[in-house]
Amino acid sequence: MAIRDLSVLLGVILIIIMLVIPLPGWLLSVFILINISLALIVILVSMNTVEALQFSIFPSLLLLMTLFRLGLNVSTTRSILSKADAGGVVETFGTFVIGDNPLVGFVVFSILVIIQFLVITKGAERVSEVAARFTLDAMPGKQMSIDADLNAGMISEQQAKERREKIENEADFYGAMDGASKFVKGDAVAGIIIVLINIIFGLIIGMVQMDMSFTEAVNTYMQLTVGDGLVSQIPALLIATATGIVVTRVASEGNLGTDVTTQLFRYPKLLYIASGTIFFLGLTPINFMLTTTIAAILGFGAYWLSKELEAPDLPTVDEEEEAESDHMKSPENVVNLLSLDPIEFEFGYALIPLADTSQGGDLLDRVVMIRRQLAIELGVVIPVVRIRDNIQLNPNEYRLKVKGNEVAKGELLLDHYLAMSPGIDDESIEGIDTKEPAFGLPAKWISEELKDEAELSGYTVVDPPSVVSTHITEVIKQHAHLLLGRQETKQLVDHLKETYPILVEEVTPEPLSIGDVQKVLAKLLREHVSIRNLPIIFETLADFGKMTSDTELLAEYARQSLASQITKQYVDSGGTLKVVTVSGEVEQMIAENVQQTEHGSYLSLDPDSQQTIIRSVTERIEQLSLQEETPIILCSPSIRMYLKQLLDRFFPQVVVLSYNELEPNLEVQSVGVVKVA
The missing domain is CATH 1.10.8.540 (FHIPEP family, domain 3)
Structure with missing residues (x-):
């Protein structure tokens, strides 16, 4: 293990030793100064952090420093009560604060403890509780916001992952701070009790065991106790203040000092008012020279700030042109233009409400659900769909791109519903004739007033967001192999x-x-x-x-x-697979024209034979279309892929299965035969 890894471990062992073994006065002085130094470092770091997570070890550090301080209290108490000595640092603090009046020193110490316990510690504890609760409550909203930005293409997958981790870390941090703030409160209470123990038992030990008079015992033990209390409570006060700063820190671009000076002195007019108020106070019996000096400083500061705000530092025209030129010359500027989004959804300006959450649009949420649904259905992770408006499109037009190529487009009327015909046109339902974009079915755009009537007439009525969601889903399914x-x-x-x-x-x-x-x-x-x-x-x-x-x-x-999976994909509700079979003559024709090469095999049919097969398949498909059946062709395994290659150019929607892809006990019904006329 490295030295930095062992440092905390050795520190904890040292604290345990301090609780058990008496320490000499000089070593106590060293540890007391280390305690003060650490507390000073902690408060300086807390003031310099931009956001709370930059000091994420603070809850654990708070516990360790509290334990270290209590270990020092035990050691100094043992030394005070047993030897009436706690080292030079404790004695110096006691002498400096008390002077010749122990009562004044005790009052000063009491005020310090009250400030820490009732003001800073209590406030930090309450803020920690509220911050933890509100951070947990805000997590779902923040997660949804990240998903929305990811789907809109505003951030990458890596950035989304980093933001999610940051949200989780924030929740863990404020939850830990909620508990750690109790250490600060307990430390303040323990400090008060330890001081009372030192005073009471110090007087008893001094007068009974050391034959001191009451005055000598008070002077000796009060001085040491107040000194010990001060060297203990001053670091505790710094740590409590640091706790308050960390939990009240709002994420910004600057540290606490920058934010205070920027925000406090942002309005010069208010400084003029403060300057005038202080000046008028000088007209009262208050010291006129002192108030006038302070008023003059505030007035000069307000004048200087107003001049700074009136003349901001702006880049010159030459600097702007040079910066723009450097940006255009940058190789990264060109490289970034070369990347293609796997899936893009572009739309005209009239369709902006689809994606605008402030206008009730839920397209981003729908895309999230589509990606999850297709991941389960296809077994592949669908990449982020980049959603953007495009002023080059017609207002109601949208288009879908895969790897930069347009693969589908359509039009939407947001104030209408799409009604798909049940097969019998009802002339009483008036609307704008169109085609359903995903499957090319005849449909009409109807007004909202006709929605109920169309549904009663047997029409399938869907809203525009559902239309485009279905289209996106089908396009991704058809092009999943490209993704x-x-x-x-x-x-x-x-x-x-x-x-x-x-x-x-x-x-x-x-x-x-x-x-x-x-x-x-x-x-x-x-x-x-x-x-x-x-x-x-x-x-x-x-x-x-x-x-x-x-x-x-x-x-x-x-x-x-995958025979079982494929079979279940195409059987009807009764468990029957309706297929068009292929005659032995056609199968032989295909098998005899398969060419083998070192790179694989392919079908090499003459044009007449191809037309014969295509013509027969066309007749079978037309028959199935009248019966509203899915066109499925069943053939032998040896020719399946070649027949599929042939039909893909003419009927890409036709399913071609082989006998080896069917379950053994499946009921198969032939509804036609592909044969040579």
Whole structure:
């Protein structure tokens, strides 16, 4: 352990020794001066801190210094009562304060104790209680404010983490100060009791055991007791004052001295008034020269401050131009422009109330819930959504960007509701024809007066914030694979390694790199397969990663391991999976045209064959659309990924499953066949 680590430990051991072993007078004097020095350092540090957390060790330090001071009291009391001597420092303090009148010294000491106990200690204790309670009460609001700033893109993830830690540290600090303030109060009470013990038993011991007269005993023990009380209570007073300063300190840009001078002398006119008041006091029997001098000093100070405020130090035009030029030349100024936000939501000025909490907007809170929901649903941490207004957009327009590219847009009418048709148009419901932005369904913007009527007619009616929340959710789902890069994959792997270290070590860095794992996970997300069950996926990669490095093939194996999850994703309410099957002829056509290369495999179908398959799939999809069924195609495992690659260019929403991705006891119903006409 380093010396600084041992210092506190040795100090506590020394305090214990002081409580047991008698100390010589010279050593007591050394410890008393150390006690005064430490108290002076503490109050100076407390005055120089900008915020309370800069002196976070204060509660623990308060306990240690209180214990040290009480240890000194025990040692000096033992020395006073046994030898009528407590060292040169105690005797000097007693002689200086008492002089020839012990009663005056005792009164001075009593006043000092009363000031500390009734004024400073009591106030610091109450302020500590209130600060602790209000800090705890304010924690939820501060946390929500941090989340809102994070979602708005005003701060980064790291800054949000630091702010949350600061809030937690503040709560811990003020909670500790609430308890530590009791030490200060107890120390003041103990000081009074110790002084009374020294006086009473000192008189008894002096007259009974040392054959002193009453006058000699009073002079001797009163002097030593008051001296001991002073050298004990002066540091205690400094510590109590430091306690009050720390708990009443409001976070600012300067220390206490800077804030006092800045705020107290901010208004020169008030100093003129104070100067005039002091001058008129001099017209009374009060000393005229003294009051006039003070009034003149205040008046000169007010004049000087007023001149300072009238002529603030402003940078010259040349300095401003030079600073601006240096800023533009700075390489960091260009580098900062290169970064892209993973997800951006931009909107026109008419949609500002959506995100403005002062106008009742809750978009920021909705985005927080969306990120949490998708993290649970997809198994991937969704990055912060940067929300900002854009004057280049139409007033009611918004758009969504992923990695800097626009992927979706829409329009909102904040004073209307979006009514989606049940399938039968009701001409009595008037509105502005539009399309629901997330799924492209026919809809109408209707006024609030028609909301109840539309709902009774079977329309699904939603408010604008819900419309945009649904759109954001669907866009993130569709592009989740683009948001999962190597860095994000590394974070997921590190998190998995905390609970499955052996499994992770068997997969990466050998035989698969983080890049290979990222490709497998991205392929799963691309087809809306959740990767939340990461242990199962890694078990599959551990089994097959040594056999092949083809990420396409590894993703297929992972899908088969997640058969139960995939099946539950697409079965209807009755537990039946309705699918379109693929004829053997089509499967053979695809299988025969798969080309193998050193970089993987791909489908190489001639255009006529492609059109034949696409035409057949189109017919089946149209039939399912009339029945409002999700288009799901079922085929053999060997051609699944190639058929999906072919259909992605024409029908990206079509789900393609293989027989190996179905649960054994699942009820499957064929509603059509993809075949060659």
